[in-house]
Amino acid sequence: MHIAILTFDGFNDLDSLIAYGMLGRIKLLGDVNWRVSIASPTARVTSMNGLTVDAHVGLPEACQADAVLIGSGMKTREVAANAAIMGQLQLDPARQLIAAQCSGTFLLAKLGLLRSTPACTDNTSKPWVQAAGVNVVNRPFAVNGNVATAGGCLSAQYLATWLIARLKSVEAAREAMHYFAPVGEKEASVERAMAHVALDESLQAIA
Amino acid sequence: MHIAILTFDGFNDLDSLIAYGMLGRIKLLGDVNWRVSIASPTARVTSMNGLTVDAHVGLPEACQADAVLIGSGMKTREVAANAAIMGQLQLDPARQLIAAQCSGTFLLAKLGLLRSTPACTDNTSKPWVQAAGVNVVNRPFAVNGNVATAGGCLSAQYLATWLIARLKSVEAAREAMHYFAPVGEKEASVERAMAHVALDESLQAIA
Numbered sequence: 313m314h315i316a317i318l319t320f321d322g323f324n325d326l327d328s329l330i331a332y333g334m335l336g337r338i339k340l341l342g343d344v345n346w347r348v349s350i351a352s353p354t355a356r357v358t359s360m361n362g363l364t365v366d367a368h369v370g371l372p373e374a375c376q377a378d379a380v381l382i383g384s385g386m387k388t389r390e391v392a393a394n395a396a397i398m399g400q401l402q403l404d405p406a407r408q409l410i411a412a413q414c415s416g417t418f419l420l421a422k423l424g425l426l427r428s429t430p431a432c433t434d435n436t437s438k439p440w441v442q443a444a445g446v447n448v449v450n451r452p453f454a455v456n457g458n459v460a461t462a463g464g465c466l467s468a469q470y471l472a473t474w475l476i477a478r479l480k481s482v483e484a485a486r487e488a489m490h491y492f493a494p495v496g497e498k499e500a501s502v503e504r505a506m507a508h509v510a511l512d513e514s515l516q517a518i519a
Numbered sequence: 520m521h522i523a524i525l526t527f528d529g530f531n532d533l534d535s536l537i538a539y540g541m542l543g544r545i546k547l548l549g550d551v552n553w554r555v556s557i558a559s560p561t562a563r564v565t566s567m568n569g570l571t572v573d574a575h576v577g578l579p580e581a582c583q584a585d586a587v588l589i590g591s592g593m594k595t596r597e598v599a600a601n602a603a604i605m606g607q608l609q610l611d612p613a614r615q616l617i618a619a620q621c622s623g624t625f626l627l628a629k630l631g632l633l634r635s636t637p638a639c640t641d642n643t644s645k646p647w648v649q650a651a652g653v654n655v656v657n658r659p660f661a662v663n664g665n666v667a668t669a670g671g672c673l674s675a676q677y678l679a680t681w682l683i684a685r686l687k688s689v690e691a692a693r694e695a696m697h698y699f700a701p702v703g704e705k706e707a708s709v710e711r712a713m714a715h716v717a718l719d720e721s722l723q724a725i726a
Contacts, residue, residue, distance in 0.1 A: 325540035326699065329570070333532035333672070336568030350570065361543030363536070363557065364573040432702060452701030463702035465540070466676065470701065492533065494659030494677070495639060495670035497711075504704075 313343075313479055316351040316374035318382045318401075318416070319367065320391050325359045326465035327413045328383035334472035337488045338480055346480075349374065353397055360386045371400040377408060379475055384414035384437070392422045405458040409478055411471045413462045420461065421446045429456040432463035453508040460512075473505045477515055485509060520550075520686055523558040523581035525589045525608075525623070526574065527598050532566045533672035534620045535590035541679035544695045545687055553687075556581065560604055567593045578607040584615060586682055591621030591644070599629045612665040616685055618678045620669045627668065628653045636663040639670035660715040667719075680712045684722055692716060 315335055319328045328350065338346040350357070351374030352367035359365070374380060380403055391397055401423060403410055412420040414434040420426050421444045430449040433441040442448050452467035453460065455474065462471045469489070477485035486502055493501030510516055522542055526535045535557065545553040557564070558581030559574035566572075581587060587610055598604055608630060610617055619627045621641040627633050628651045637656040640648040649655050659674035661667065662681065669678045676696070684692035693709055700708030717723055 325536055325543065329532055329536040329540070332570060333536070333566075333568060336532065340567065348568065359540075360547065361540060361555065362575075363539060366571040368569075434702065451703045464705070465699045466708070467701035467704075469673065492672045494674035495641065496658045497674075498671070501673070 313345055314347045314349065314377040315379040315381065315475060315479070316349045316369060316377040318371070318374060318380060319350050319352050319357055319365075320383075320385050320387060320397075321354070321357055322360045322386035323357065324384045324386075324414065324465060325361050325363055327385075327416070327468050330466070330468035331381055331383070331413075331472045331475075334469060334488060334492055335475060337491060338476060338484060343480075349377070353400075371397070375400065375402045379409035379411065379479060381471060381475070382410075382412040382416035382419050384416045384434070388415035388418050388437075389440070392419055398422065409458050409460075409475060411460045411462070411475060413468055413471055414465065415441070417441050417446060417448075417461045417463075418444055420459070425459055426461075429459075430454050431461040432467070433461070434463050434465070453511065455512045470505055470508045474509045474512065477509050478512070482506075482509075482515055520552055521554045521556065521584040522586040522588065522682060522686070523556045523576060523584040525578070525581060525587060526557050526559050526564055526572075527590075527592050527594060527604075528561070528564055529567050529593035530564060531591045531593075531621065531672060532568050532570055534623070534675050537673070537675035538588055538590070538620075538679045538682075541676060541695060541699055542682060544698060545683060545691065550687075556584070560607075578604070582607065582609045586616035586618065586686060588678060588682070589617075589619040589623035589626050591623045591641070595622035595625050595644075596647070599626055605629065616665050616667075616682060618667045618669070618682060620675055620678055621672065622648070624648050624653060624655075624668045624670075625651055627666070632666055633668075636666075637661050638668040639674070640668070641670050641672070660718065662719045677712055677715045681716045681719065684716050685719070689713075689716075689722055
């Protein structure tokens with residue numbers, strides 16, 4: 313199982329790295345077949361806050377992953393205008409889960425993967441994500457089949473919970489959220505996350 | 520204004536990097552005197568999940584910061600047993616704010632900065648943090664003067680909110696939390712964070 317987090321120059325630290333940290337939980341529990349990667353066009357990539365991280369994989373390998381999460385950042389419109397990058401983003405919801413957060417939703421729209429389904433983004437990106445034809449809803453999480461979106465940096469926790477639920481199990485998603493939640497607020501945090509994830513009709517059938 | 524986030528080999532991605540991402544907000548709003556650093560004994564440091572980041576400063580420079588946040592990780596007890604590292608950690612709550620999260624609370628105890636005041640850690644670290652003499656409480660956030668602790672990875676948001684409130688203003692802390700919170704859950708998220716931060720009596724006087 314490989315999950316790739318697309319992370320571009322000027323990326324939002326929270327969006328990419330909250331998901332990275334939470335998804336790594338399954339690996340730490342001993343599932344050696346679970347692999348989580350920061351994917352970038354360059355070997356090293358620097359965040360909007362000046363944090364430089366090593367990418368684990370490039371874009372072609374990321375596009376082969378079982379799930380691809382598109383983070384956000386300060387240069388998303390530049391990425392969307394870069395034909396060399398966009399040409400590499402061969403994503404297909406028929407064979408992989410696809411998630412996007414905040415301005416990442418803009419890239420999903422540009423890749424033709426959203427159409428008119430309700431989707432989420434952050435309040436700052438909202439005007440230009442709407443201008444790209446996205447039906448933006450005032451919620452932290454939305455899902456349509458194998459494509460999910462989230463809005464607001466800290467909603468990264470909901471995308472991560474959804475990916476764990478779909479790729480491992482609803483029980484593993486609950487366990488992960490319980491583990492990461494603030495002490496003294498664990499039950500409320502789990503219920504909040506699982507209520508969002510339950511919007512996924514395929515999980516309602518499983519749960 | 521310099522905030523240093525102590526980040527050791529095997530660090531918890533969420534604890535260090537949620538705080539880093541949130542604290543950077545003040546800088547992005549144009550306060551050029553606001554500086555947030557990942558501080559490590561080595562120039563590059565790798566997380567428990569295999570993410571390698573460049574440190575911005577070493578430990579001696581971190582100890583001169585206006586605020587020092589101690590993240591957690593898989594090797595905290597090894598750090599505490601390393602005299603070369605511990606000898607460099609010259610922290611002083613009389614001249615700087617000090618915050619610790621999860622197993623970072625263990626290092627605070629070893630540095631003699633907690634005494635018997637109530638403090639927070641995560642549930643996994645709790646037994647050995649208690650064994651170090653810490654009075655662990657079942658809350659996400661606790662504060663005593665210039666020293667604050669948090670428990671549970673996602674409670675990093677409360678330490679960041681507290682640091683912004685103390686170093687900038689309560690209003691800036693509210694604005695930051697509102698910006699980062701999930702869309703559709705912003706007011707509830709802000710109220711939850713500010714209720715914790717209000718445990719700081721010095722802020723009650725200001726607010």
